[in-house]
Amino acid sequence: MLELADTHNTSSRKTWFAEVVLPLAIAKNYTYRVPFELNDAVAVGKRVVVQFGKSKLYTAVIHSLTERAPERYEAKYLMDVLDDSPIVTEQQLQFWQWLADYYLCYTGEVMNAALPAAFKLASETRIMLNPDESVDRSTLHDKEFLIVDALDLQPELTISDIVKLLGQKIVMPVLKTMFEKNIIHISEAVNEKYKPRKRTYIKLNPIYSDPDMLRALFTQLERRAPKQADAVLAFIKLSREQELVSKNDLMEASGANAAVVKTLTDKQILIAEEKNVSRLYYENFEEAATFQLNEAQQGALDSIRQQFQEKDVVLLHGVTSSGKTQIYIRLVEEAIQAGKQVLYLLPEIALTTHVIERLRKYFGNDIGVYHSRFNDNERVEVWHRVLNHQYKVILGARSSVFLPFDNLGLIIIDEEHETSYKQFDPAPRYNARDAAIYLASRYQAKVLLGSATPAFETYFNARNHKYGFAELTERFGGVSMPQIEVVSITEETKRKTMQSHFTSVLMQDMQQALNNKEQVILFQNRRGYAPVLICRVCAFTPRCINCDVSLTYHKSSSHLHCHYCGYKEESMTVCPACGSTHLEYKGFGTEKIEDELSILLPEARIARMDLDTTRARNAYQTLLNDLEEKRIDILVGTQMVAKGLDFSDVTVVAIINADSLLKYPDYRANERSFQMLAQVSGRAGRRGKTGKVVIQTYNPHHRVIEQVIANDYKDLYLTEIDERRNFKYPPFYRIIQLYVKHKDAEQLYHQSEYLANELRKHFGERVIGPEFPLISRIRNMYIKSIMLKFEKDSVSIAKVKLLIREVILQFQTTKLSKGCIVQPDVDPY
């Protein structure tokens, strides 16, 4: 048998071993033996089918090839090679490895995130009767008989079919004995998931290029089959207008049905041809529109160009609507001209058709789009096109850092500070911004980070001259910066000019906007009606049984909700502790704002936008449409309103209570408050109108507020960096976070405490947490986090990571850790 395979060429005589990456969370690499007949087919970066474990087939990617046989075990043969040419480049494989090391996960997990699902084949175990053996049914047990019976009717059964058939979950032992008795076969069917889209194109039989033949055809058809004549006529007309005529085009243009076309093709008058067509071809793109940069933009562009001479990364800090996109477009054009590929990253929410269309205007079909709303077929297609250099620009969300580039020249990361660049669950918990910067360094490509509110670590790097820095401080197109007014709630309360939660200043501004038929956005960073319910007699406050935070009252559901874990209970009218009926709602959320506003401004059309109102599938989009089409006068909302609301006639933006923004409970506290304030402010004033921002607060002289007014990022960031040098969570640290998950909150509490103490034995003060008494909950798992902070460069992060892995492993071997999942995450700060 081997000799047969051996004959076909000399290179086949060698025995190759392929080290592969499996799409699993496994630490080790696995080596498979290459059968001789596949010697010519294997190559690094191609996909192979391998059997892993008893019966499972997986699609793996060849990571390396070697002639050295593994010593400690007998390697299995790999079963098949799926690709004619590699679909993953060596660059990518190294990139995967780097990500796995950096983010403390496995290469297989990175592979899972990197490859579109259609590249990973579906494996379905199928059972069939052994045709060779005439089965002696007298020796069969009841269950075996049932299965054989079913297989008589149906040639194949899947495992799950048999589970249903026998009504029991564990069927493997039964099947195993049947397999050993040679009654059945177990086969694995691997199906290619990707199916290219086909379209039928129509051609005229070349014999009719002769005008006489054509005329003869017409006279013949017109008499006997006028419909067919019409169709041929329509075809000739269409073929003059376009190169390729599809069957659908023809049917549409001629009004002919499929039967007519079929008769014509059967008669060989028309010739049908099936072609794979791209799902991604966009017709009618406009030729590159020209635009002029204004002076500020030109200055910034020159500065960026100049800094790219020395620096690999430049931060473009441009206020909202200062025209950053046009600068990007210029840089992209230059990179294309230099024959390089460009990756243009946007956060998922910003990847609207609006933005895509805008860029398509300039780059037409040179631009490929890649994001999570694409289906698998489309993703595979983009992948192939990047591999074949058909795209010069890729516009995409975070996962597009995984595309098979080979000639990257420039990466643009817009809204660089956006937290949605970070994947939180599942592993790899990567930040596409950081991954992209690393990716760029592998290609000696340049990176432009753009933001109106840069992340602290980015700003820090810019201040330290690790990154270059360019600024745009003016708004584009003559729109001036909004006027910001800080109003003291304390003052107005004293003067008794407050109306519920609204200062007289805000009331006036809102009234005026309504009179002018303009729109208002009110920002309140808290959903629900009231965050605290308190008994006036005994000071009892209902708290979450899991998270130990006070429950928020939601009027719409008349329930008390925990905003961390989702726990819910009936609201109460009687204090469960003392029986008093004097229960008071303290504080306020979006529901209450909406409620009271409708009383104060009964004529205004008010809508609310928060997690509760946007949970339904299209609710978010509907709200945005309503706002755009001016069916809403006042929009009350949480952070959601701070992002992406770029179009409406909003002239007044108010922050109902800035103080709630100034005390975020985590290590990115000031950064977030600042960004929130600045982003909300940036929403005011569009379409040539100057906007107004009202900030209501008890602390008008709070540093962060003052700096937002002065638009003085520099000062804020520098103070931050300075003040936090000795603080618990300083910037420019590397934070390694351990997510500890468990189905049971109580268990989780003890386990995370224990794990933190274990970590303290090695890392001492660097261990922070488990954070707060609170827990968040995702998919029925309660989650706590333990943080470890390391000054950059003070320790070897590689060693630290090794040690952390060890501690986790150690923890997992103890009985204490049962049911508990620990997942590491790395975040630079």
Added chain:
DNA sequence: AGCACGCCGACT
């Protein structure tokens, strides 16, 4: 991630 094995308690 699967999947087997093994140990345990619960039930026809």
Added chain:
DNA sequence: GTCGGCGTGCTC
């Protein structure tokens, strides 16, 4: 005894 639950360990 058999079934189902769950913890443990292995997969080239």
